[in-house]
Structure formats: structure tokens, C-alpha cells
Amino acid sequence: MSVPRPVQRQRGRPLRRPRYLYADRGYDHEVYRDKVHRFQITPHLARRGTGHGSGIGVYRWVVGGAITLLHWFRRLRIRWEIRDDIHRAFVTLGRTVIRWRRLRTALCRA
Incomplete structure (x- = not known):
């Protein structure tokens, strides 16, 4: 053996x-x-x-937050498109809408 x-x-x-x-x-x-x-x-x-001012919340997962924001769009929650280029175009469109909304709220506050 x-x-x-x-x-x-x-x-x-x-x-x-x-x-x-x-x-x-x-x-x-x-x-x-x-x-x-x-x-x-x-x-x-x-x-x-302890209170929330302990400093632990300084580090956040940026990618997780971005994916959460993209899931607000129904078409991106579940991938229905077979072609990658179409899905990538919808992700780009979703990112653009998110940036536009953030820019608009920042300009309204100023």
C-alpha cells in the first residue's frame, strides 16, 4: 500500500x-x-x-452601490438581450441617466 x-x-x-x-x-x-x-x-x-459616527462607514463598496442603482432600471435587472452589444448599450444608457439625475440635483441645490 x-x-x-x-x-x-x-x-x-x-x-x-x-x-x-x-x-x-x-x-x-x-x-x-x-x-x-x-x-x-x-x-x-x-x-x-455605539453611534453611527464611529468611522466604520467611511469605506463603502462603490461597485455594489453602482449595481444597486442600475437595478432601478427594469431592463437591466434581468438580462433579456442575447447580444452583448445591446446589453452594454443599455448599461451605458442607465449610467448616463444616473449621472444626469445626480448632476441635476447638484445644480438645483446650488
């Missing part, structure tokens, strides 16, 4: 670990803090019961 070989790593660049983890109050528990510390990552978790 032969001894199984150890699992080899994938070739290429090793994966980089993040230095910090930012999360909201839903993850404020010692279990999650311990798990993150095991991987040598510094957790920045908002504490429960």
Missing part, C-alpha cells in the same frame, strides 16, 4: 491576504473577531450600541 502524496499548491503567485476587515454591527461578536485574528487580519468591526 502506497502513502498518498501531499496536496500540492497551485502554481503562480500566492494569494495575498487583506490586512484589515471592515464590517457592520451584525458581525460584532468575539467568535468572528477570533476567527479573523487567526488569519492575522485586523478586524474593524462596529460595536453594537
